[in-house]
Amino acid sequence: MKADDTEVIRALLSPEIIPSCLRSMDIGCELSKTVTTFILQKILLDDAGLDYICTRGVKFFYVAQALGNMVGELVEQPSARLLKYIIRCYLRLSDNQRACDELGTCLPHILRDTTFNSCLCEDPVTRMWLKELLQKVNGNQVVVQAGESVNPIHSTRI
Template identity: 70%
Template sequence: MNAVVGSQGNKDRKMQSAEQLVLDLSNPDLRENALLELSKNKEFFQDLAPFVWTSFGTIAALIQEIVSIYPVLSPPNLTPAQSNRVCNALALLQCVASHPDTRMLFLNAHIPLYLYPFLNTTSKSRPFEYLRLTSLGVIGALVKVDDTEVISFLLSTEIIPLCLRTMEMGSELSKTVATFIVQKILLDDVGLDYICTTAERFFAVGRVLGNMVAALAEQPSSRLLKHIIRCYLRLSDNPRACDALRSCLPDMLRDATFSSCLREDPTTRRWLQQLLHNVQGPRVALQAGGGFDHMLVN
């Protein structure tokens, strides 16, 4: 009994400490330390997200941290200290994006749009890479929960081109998170329809996925490959996309290039088998309207 009471008392003290740190965010002199402490310990503080959202001036302070970095994005002059500080602010926003009570409030306030300039950067230096990865983490937290409203919001913005850019030029970890976001968008019917509505969108996604497969043959990553194969498998659920994949699915996915990479991953092996069955199975005549080739000609 005493242990339970002690544990509860410890939790209460931690939450009081967290609440004080959140209030410190509104004071520019105390903000840097508060950001560091909160981002370091955010998983220990229960219900931190609702308090961050509802406490006076906190979200404004976090947005101020984000906007203050814009001038050093181009030309790229972001220092490691600046990157760490803004990433601590982004970690708190990820907390808000993950929490069921604050997710839609966060979305309806269009706060993800403040992160898009970070995803638009191309410098490969460590501070920029860390900034992109942490920003993708916030978007990844939004799409983790299957919610069509979240997907519809993201599709109304430029999230697909920004993810495709990271999938082409980011580190392995950034590529993995960006591909996961595209995968989650595709797994929603609204997202699949969006990508497959025009030939240009489909081939933009297909080209980047194809380039990534070629790069993985040189530097294998089973985690990244898993998300790529899942994206292809989901695309094959659309009849026109499936027809196009017959000619543009990389040969490396059809032969034994990645067999050793997938040896320990029965789920991804099954997805790949299903993909190949869908793409190489009996050619089904498409409905009137034709495939993507028809759309590109017209």
């Protein structure tokens, strides 16, 4: 999985792999969730994988639900690595316009506030990914994270 090989990704798109990953993301331990979210991230980073998830509404729904459930669990048991993979999955999903539109309503609200600031304080790349995700999902609305100022004349708070 560490190599970016489209043939490997295409093999993973069999009907059994995604449901198995989603089950592990729902009921696995932190290590299992991290590994399967990494696998999902690799699938999504390939155009064929993104297309496979986003053109099948049910698959997108289940993936978004599993990611959202894990985000909720991270409030109680934070894991910077798992959060990084989750945010990267969401960001890649947002590259598909239809999925991005859906994320506008199903993206967990705790990703939109300052809940995970302490978890992300030492990871500028993931902070940048989260900011990019929120800008894409929120359209023209300005995303306000802790430590940022807003000019009320030129923007709206969400």
